[in-house]
Amino acid sequence: MSDPQDGPLLRTPSVTTSTGSSNKQALKVTALTLLATLLIAGQAFTAYMLFNQKERLSTLESHSTRLEELGRRATAMRSPMKMALPMNSLPLLMDDAVTEKKAPSTPAPKKELTQCQQEATGLVDVRMHSYKPTCDENGDYEPQQCWDAANKCWCVDKSGAMLENSMADGPADCGKAKVGALE
Known part of the structure:
Protein backbone atom coordinates (compact mmCIF):
# COMPACT_ATOMS: atom_id res chain seq x y z
CA MET A 1 0.00 0.00 0.00
CA SER A 2 1.15 3.42 -0.73
CA ASP A 3 1.83 6.02 1.78
CA PRO A 4 -0.76 8.86 1.85
CA GLN A 5 2.07 11.35 1.65
CA ASP A 6 3.02 10.06 -1.77
CA GLY A 7 -0.14 11.56 -3.37
CA PRO A 8 0.23 13.71 -6.46
CA LEU A 9 -0.34 16.96 -4.55
CA LEU A 10 2.49 16.29 -2.19
CA ARG A 11 5.10 15.51 -4.83
CA THR A 12 5.70 19.16 -5.61
CA PRO A 13 8.96 20.32 -4.33
CA SER A 14 8.63 22.57 -1.36
CA VAL A 15 10.80 25.54 -0.91
CA THR A 16 11.69 25.78 2.68
CA THR A 17 14.58 28.08 2.38
CA SER A 18 12.81 31.13 0.91
CA THR A 19 9.34 31.39 2.46
CA GLY A 20 9.29 35.21 2.15
CA SER A 21 9.53 35.21 -1.64
CA SER A 22 6.68 32.71 -2.07
CA ASN A 23 4.41 34.87 0.08
CA LYS A 24 5.23 37.94 -2.05
CA GLN A 25 4.53 36.01 -5.19
CA ALA A 26 1.20 34.76 -3.80
CA LEU A 27 0.26 38.32 -2.85
CA LYS A 28 1.08 39.55 -6.36
CA VAL A 29 -1.02 36.81 -7.96
CA THR A 30 -3.89 37.57 -5.58
CA ALA A 31 -3.65 41.31 -6.27
CA LEU A 32 -3.57 40.78 -10.05
CA THR A 33 -6.55 38.39 -9.82
CA LEU A 34 -8.49 40.89 -7.73
CA LEU A 35 -7.62 43.72 -10.14
CA ALA A 36 -8.68 41.65 -13.16
CA THR A 37 -11.95 40.76 -11.40
CA LEU A 38 -12.63 44.43 -10.63
CA LEU A 39 -11.88 45.44 -14.23
CA ILE A 40 -14.24 42.79 -15.59
CA ALA A 41 -16.95 43.78 -13.12
CA GLY A 42 -16.49 47.46 -14.06
CA GLN A 43 -16.80 46.67 -17.73
CA ALA A 44 -19.95 44.64 -17.09
CA PHE A 45 -21.42 47.51 -15.03
CA THR A 46 -20.51 50.03 -17.76
CA ALA A 47 -22.12 47.85 -20.43
CA TYR A 48 -25.26 47.49 -18.28
CA MET A 49 -25.49 51.27 -17.75
CA LEU A 50 -24.96 51.96 -21.45
CA PHE A 51 -27.71 49.51 -22.31
CA ASN A 52 -30.09 51.30 -19.91
CA GLN A 53 -29.07 54.71 -21.24
CA LYS A 54 -29.53 53.47 -24.80
CA GLU A 55 -33.22 52.91 -24.09
CA ARG A 56 -33.50 56.40 -22.60
CA ARG A 73 -47.18 70.85 -38.77
CA ALA A 74 -47.69 74.06 -36.79
CA THR A 75 -45.82 76.10 -39.39
CA ALA A 76 -47.70 74.37 -42.21
CA MET A 77 -51.08 75.15 -40.59
CA ARG A 78 -50.21 78.76 -39.91
CA SER A 79 -52.05 81.31 -42.01
CA PRO A 80 -50.09 82.69 -44.93
CA MET A 81 -48.16 85.88 -44.46
CA LYS A 82 -49.42 89.09 -45.99
CA MET A 83 -47.39 89.92 -49.00
CA ALA A 84 -46.40 93.45 -49.76
CA LEU A 85 -47.95 94.84 -52.92
CA PRO A 86 -45.97 97.21 -55.05
CA MET A 87 -47.38 100.72 -54.87
CA ASN A 88 -47.62 101.04 -58.65
CA SER A 89 -50.36 98.37 -58.73
CA LEU A 90 -52.46 100.11 -56.07
CA PRO A 91 -54.61 102.12 -58.55
CA LEU A 92 -55.64 98.85 -60.20
CA LEU A 93 -56.97 97.54 -56.92
CA MET A 94 -59.00 100.61 -56.02
CA ASP A 95 -62.71 100.37 -56.65
CA ASP A 96 -64.23 103.22 -58.67
CA ALA A 97 -67.40 103.03 -56.59
CA VAL A 98 -65.46 104.00 -53.49
CA THR A 99 -64.28 107.26 -55.01
CA GLU A 100 -67.82 108.33 -55.98
CA LYS A 101 -69.79 110.12 -53.31
CA LYS A 102 -72.85 108.19 -52.33
CA ALA A 103 -75.94 109.84 -51.02
CA PRO A 104 -76.38 109.02 -47.38
CA SER A 105 -79.01 106.35 -47.08
CA THR A 106 -81.46 106.32 -44.26
CA PRO A 107 -80.97 103.31 -42.06
CA ALA A 108 -83.90 100.96 -41.71
CA PRO A 109 -85.79 101.67 -38.53
CA LYS A 110 -84.92 99.23 -35.80
CA LYS A 111 -87.84 97.23 -34.57
CA ARG A 127 -88.45 83.14 -13.57
CA MET A 128 -87.94 79.44 -14.37
CA HIS A 129 -84.42 78.10 -14.89
CA SER A 130 -83.65 76.88 -18.45
CA TYR A 131 -87.09 77.96 -19.75
CA LYS A 132 -87.30 80.02 -22.91
CA PRO A 133 -90.74 81.02 -24.24
CA THR A 134 -91.76 80.49 -27.85
CA CYS A 135 -92.98 83.48 -29.84
CA ASP A 136 -95.02 83.79 -33.03
CA GLU A 137 -94.04 85.89 -36.06
CA ASN A 138 -95.53 89.04 -34.50
CA GLY A 139 -93.49 88.61 -31.32
CA ASP A 140 -96.47 87.53 -29.22
CA TYR A 141 -96.40 84.44 -27.03
CA GLU A 142 -97.44 81.18 -28.69
CA PRO A 143 -100.70 79.84 -27.16
CA GLN A 144 -98.89 76.78 -25.77
CA GLN A 145 -95.70 77.20 -23.76
CA CYS A 146 -93.63 74.21 -22.66
CA TRP A 147 -90.81 73.77 -20.19
CA ASP A 148 -88.84 70.77 -21.47
CA SER A 166 -104.16 74.76 -18.35
CA MET A 167 -101.03 73.09 -16.82
CA ALA A 168 -100.49 69.58 -18.19
CA ASP A 169 -97.85 66.85 -18.28
CA GLY A 170 -96.89 66.92 -21.93
CA PRO A 171 -98.85 68.94 -24.53
CA ALA A 172 -101.65 71.15 -23.18
CA ASP A 173 -105.07 71.47 -24.83
CA CYS A 174 -105.13 75.23 -25.37
CA GLY A 175 -108.39 75.15 -27.37
CA LYS A 176 -110.38 74.27 -24.24
CA ALA A 177 -108.39 76.65 -22.05
CA LYS A 178 -109.14 79.62 -24.32
CA VAL A 179 -112.82 78.77 -24.43
CA GLY A 180 -112.86 78.45 -20.65
CA ALA A 181 -111.05 81.75 -20.25
CA LEU A 182 -113.48 83.60 -22.52
CA GLU A 183 -116.61 82.52 -20.62
Missing part, protein backbone atom coordinates in the same frame (compact mmCIF):
# COMPACT_ATOMS: atom_id res chain seq x y z
CA LEU A 57 -31.61 57.92 -25.50
CA SER A 58 -33.88 56.19 -28.03
CA THR A 59 -36.90 57.49 -26.09
CA LEU A 60 -35.47 61.01 -26.12
CA GLU A 61 -34.73 60.70 -29.80
CA SER A 62 -38.29 59.62 -30.57
CA HIS A 63 -39.66 62.52 -28.49
CA SER A 64 -37.38 64.93 -30.30
CA THR A 65 -38.54 63.59 -33.67
CA ARG A 66 -42.17 63.94 -32.58
CA LEU A 67 -41.60 67.54 -31.45
CA GLU A 68 -39.94 68.40 -34.75
CA GLU A 69 -42.89 66.89 -36.61
CA LEU A 70 -45.35 68.92 -34.52
CA GLY A 71 -43.29 72.05 -35.17
CA ARG A 72 -43.42 71.41 -38.90
CA GLU A 112 -88.11 97.01 -30.82
CA LEU A 113 -88.21 93.47 -29.47
CA THR A 114 -91.33 92.36 -27.67
CA GLN A 115 -91.26 90.97 -24.14
CA CYS A 116 -91.54 87.43 -25.53
CA GLN A 117 -88.64 87.96 -27.94
CA GLN A 118 -86.49 89.47 -25.20
CA GLU A 119 -87.14 86.50 -22.92
CA ALA A 120 -86.56 84.02 -25.76
CA THR A 121 -83.20 85.56 -26.66
CA GLY A 122 -82.09 85.79 -23.03
CA LEU A 123 -82.02 89.59 -22.85
CA VAL A 124 -84.50 89.47 -19.96
CA ASP A 125 -84.36 86.89 -17.17
CA VAL A 126 -87.19 84.37 -16.95
CA ALA A 149 -86.80 70.30 -18.28
CA ALA A 150 -89.99 69.50 -16.31
CA ASN A 151 -92.01 68.06 -19.23
CA LYS A 152 -94.81 70.54 -18.46
CA CYS A 153 -96.89 72.60 -20.89
CA TRP A 154 -99.53 75.30 -20.28
CA CYS A 155 -101.59 77.80 -22.20
CA VAL A 156 -101.03 81.57 -22.21
CA ASP A 157 -102.63 84.62 -23.74
CA LYS A 158 -100.81 86.96 -26.17
CA SER A 159 -99.16 88.83 -23.30
CA GLY A 160 -97.83 85.62 -21.71
CA ALA A 161 -100.24 85.38 -18.78
CA MET A 162 -101.00 81.76 -17.89
CA LEU A 163 -104.59 80.65 -18.35
CA GLU A 164 -106.23 78.95 -15.36
CA ASN A 165 -106.22 75.13 -15.17
Whole structure:
Protein backbone atom coordinates (compact mmCIF):
# COMPACT_ATOMS: atom_id res chain seq x y z
CA MET A 1 0.00 0.00 0.00
CA SER A 2 1.15 3.42 -0.73
CA ASP A 3 1.83 6.02 1.78
CA PRO A 4 -0.76 8.86 1.85
CA GLN A 5 2.07 11.35 1.65
CA ASP A 6 3.02 10.06 -1.77
CA GLY A 7 -0.14 11.56 -3.37
CA PRO A 8 0.23 13.71 -6.46
CA LEU A 9 -0.34 16.96 -4.55
CA LEU A 10 2.49 16.29 -2.19
CA ARG A 11 5.10 15.51 -4.83
CA THR A 12 5.70 19.16 -5.61
CA PRO A 13 8.96 20.32 -4.33
CA SER A 14 8.63 22.57 -1.36
CA VAL A 15 10.80 25.54 -0.91
CA THR A 16 11.69 25.78 2.68
CA THR A 17 14.58 28.08 2.38
CA SER A 18 12.81 31.13 0.91
CA THR A 19 9.34 31.39 2.46
CA GLY A 20 9.29 35.21 2.15
CA SER A 21 9.53 35.21 -1.64
CA SER A 22 6.68 32.71 -2.07
CA ASN A 23 4.41 34.87 0.08
CA LYS A 24 5.23 37.94 -2.05
CA GLN A 25 4.53 36.01 -5.19
CA ALA A 26 1.20 34.76 -3.80
CA LEU A 27 0.26 38.32 -2.85
CA LYS A 28 1.08 39.55 -6.36
CA VAL A 29 -1.02 36.81 -7.96
CA THR A 30 -3.89 37.57 -5.58
CA ALA A 31 -3.65 41.31 -6.27
CA LEU A 32 -3.57 40.78 -10.05
CA THR A 33 -6.55 38.39 -9.82
CA LEU A 34 -8.49 40.89 -7.73
CA LEU A 35 -7.62 43.72 -10.14
CA ALA A 36 -8.68 41.65 -13.16
CA THR A 37 -11.95 40.76 -11.40
CA LEU A 38 -12.63 44.43 -10.63
CA LEU A 39 -11.88 45.44 -14.23
CA ILE A 40 -14.24 42.79 -15.59
CA ALA A 41 -16.95 43.78 -13.12
CA GLY A 42 -16.49 47.46 -14.06
CA GLN A 43 -16.80 46.67 -17.73
CA ALA A 44 -19.95 44.64 -17.09
CA PHE A 45 -21.42 47.51 -15.03
CA THR A 46 -20.51 50.03 -17.76
CA ALA A 47 -22.12 47.85 -20.43
CA TYR A 48 -25.26 47.49 -18.28
CA MET A 49 -25.49 51.27 -17.75
CA LEU A 50 -24.96 51.96 -21.45
CA PHE A 51 -27.71 49.51 -22.31
CA ASN A 52 -30.09 51.30 -19.91
CA GLN A 53 -29.07 54.71 -21.24
CA LYS A 54 -29.53 53.47 -24.80
CA GLU A 55 -33.22 52.91 -24.09
CA ARG A 56 -33.50 56.40 -22.60
CA LEU A 57 -31.61 57.92 -25.50
CA SER A 58 -33.88 56.19 -28.03
CA THR A 59 -36.90 57.49 -26.09
CA LEU A 60 -35.47 61.01 -26.12
CA GLU A 61 -34.73 60.70 -29.80
CA SER A 62 -38.29 59.62 -30.57
CA HIS A 63 -39.66 62.52 -28.49
CA SER A 64 -37.38 64.93 -30.30
CA THR A 65 -38.54 63.59 -33.67
CA ARG A 66 -42.17 63.94 -32.58
CA LEU A 67 -41.60 67.54 -31.45
CA GLU A 68 -39.94 68.40 -34.75
CA GLU A 69 -42.89 66.89 -36.61
CA LEU A 70 -45.35 68.92 -34.52
CA GLY A 71 -43.29 72.05 -35.17
CA ARG A 72 -43.42 71.41 -38.90
CA ARG A 73 -47.18 70.85 -38.77
CA ALA A 74 -47.69 74.06 -36.79
CA THR A 75 -45.82 76.10 -39.39
CA ALA A 76 -47.70 74.37 -42.21
CA MET A 77 -51.08 75.15 -40.59
CA ARG A 78 -50.21 78.76 -39.91
CA SER A 79 -52.05 81.31 -42.01
CA PRO A 80 -50.09 82.69 -44.93
CA MET A 81 -48.16 85.88 -44.46
CA LYS A 82 -49.42 89.09 -45.99
CA MET A 83 -47.39 89.92 -49.00
CA ALA A 84 -46.40 93.45 -49.76
CA LEU A 85 -47.95 94.84 -52.92
CA PRO A 86 -45.97 97.21 -55.05
CA MET A 87 -47.38 100.72 -54.87
CA ASN A 88 -47.62 101.04 -58.65
CA SER A 89 -50.36 98.37 -58.73
CA LEU A 90 -52.46 100.11 -56.07
CA PRO A 91 -54.61 102.12 -58.55
CA LEU A 92 -55.64 98.85 -60.20
CA LEU A 93 -56.97 97.54 -56.92
CA MET A 94 -59.00 100.61 -56.02
CA ASP A 95 -62.71 100.37 -56.65
CA ASP A 96 -64.23 103.22 -58.67
CA ALA A 97 -67.40 103.03 -56.59
CA VAL A 98 -65.46 104.00 -53.49
CA THR A 99 -64.28 107.26 -55.01
CA GLU A 100 -67.82 108.33 -55.98
CA LYS A 101 -69.79 110.12 -53.31
CA LYS A 102 -72.85 108.19 -52.33
CA ALA A 103 -75.94 109.84 -51.02
CA PRO A 104 -76.38 109.02 -47.38
CA SER A 105 -79.01 106.35 -47.08
CA THR A 106 -81.46 106.32 -44.26
CA PRO A 107 -80.97 103.31 -42.06
CA ALA A 108 -83.90 100.96 -41.71
CA PRO A 109 -85.79 101.67 -38.53
CA LYS A 110 -84.92 99.23 -35.80
CA LYS A 111 -87.84 97.23 -34.57
CA GLU A 112 -88.11 97.01 -30.82
CA LEU A 113 -88.21 93.47 -29.47
CA THR A 114 -91.33 92.36 -27.67
CA GLN A 115 -91.26 90.97 -24.14
CA CYS A 116 -91.54 87.43 -25.53
CA GLN A 117 -88.64 87.96 -27.94
CA GLN A 118 -86.49 89.47 -25.20
CA GLU A 119 -87.14 86.50 -22.92
CA ALA A 120 -86.56 84.02 -25.76
CA THR A 121 -83.20 85.56 -26.66
CA GLY A 122 -82.09 85.79 -23.03
CA LEU A 123 -82.02 89.59 -22.85
CA VAL A 124 -84.50 89.47 -19.96
CA ASP A 125 -84.36 86.89 -17.17
CA VAL A 126 -87.19 84.37 -16.95
CA ARG A 127 -88.45 83.14 -13.57
CA MET A 128 -87.94 79.44 -14.37
CA HIS A 129 -84.42 78.10 -14.89
CA SER A 130 -83.65 76.88 -18.45
CA TYR A 131 -87.09 77.96 -19.75
CA LYS A 132 -87.30 80.02 -22.91
CA PRO A 133 -90.74 81.02 -24.24
CA THR A 134 -91.76 80.49 -27.85
CA CYS A 135 -92.98 83.48 -29.84
CA ASP A 136 -95.02 83.79 -33.03
CA GLU A 137 -94.04 85.89 -36.06
CA ASN A 138 -95.53 89.04 -34.50
CA GLY A 139 -93.49 88.61 -31.32
CA ASP A 140 -96.47 87.53 -29.22
CA TYR A 141 -96.40 84.44 -27.03
CA GLU A 142 -97.44 81.18 -28.69
CA PRO A 143 -100.70 79.84 -27.16
CA GLN A 144 -98.89 76.78 -25.77
CA GLN A 145 -95.70 77.20 -23.76
CA CYS A 146 -93.63 74.21 -22.66
CA TRP A 147 -90.81 73.77 -20.19
CA ASP A 148 -88.84 70.77 -21.47
CA ALA A 149 -86.80 70.30 -18.28
CA ALA A 150 -89.99 69.50 -16.31
CA ASN A 151 -92.01 68.06 -19.23
CA LYS A 152 -94.81 70.54 -18.46
CA CYS A 153 -96.89 72.60 -20.89
CA TRP A 154 -99.53 75.30 -20.28
CA CYS A 155 -101.59 77.80 -22.20
CA VAL A 156 -101.03 81.57 -22.21
CA ASP A 157 -102.63 84.62 -23.74
CA LYS A 158 -100.81 86.96 -26.17
CA SER A 159 -99.16 88.83 -23.30
CA GLY A 160 -97.83 85.62 -21.71
CA ALA A 161 -100.24 85.38 -18.78
CA MET A 162 -101.00 81.76 -17.89
CA LEU A 163 -104.59 80.65 -18.35
CA GLU A 164 -106.23 78.95 -15.36
CA ASN A 165 -106.22 75.13 -15.17
CA SER A 166 -104.16 74.76 -18.35
CA MET A 167 -101.03 73.09 -16.82
CA ALA A 168 -100.49 69.58 -18.19
CA ASP A 169 -97.85 66.85 -18.28
CA GLY A 170 -96.89 66.92 -21.93
CA PRO A 171 -98.85 68.94 -24.53
CA ALA A 172 -101.65 71.15 -23.18
CA ASP A 173 -105.07 71.47 -24.83
CA CYS A 174 -105.13 75.23 -25.37
CA GLY A 175 -108.39 75.15 -27.37
CA LYS A 176 -110.38 74.27 -24.24
CA ALA A 177 -108.39 76.65 -22.05
CA LYS A 178 -109.14 79.62 -24.32
CA VAL A 179 -112.82 78.77 -24.43
CA GLY A 180 -112.86 78.45 -20.65
CA ALA A 181 -111.05 81.75 -20.25
CA LEU A 182 -113.48 83.60 -22.52
CA GLU A 183 -116.61 82.52 -20.62
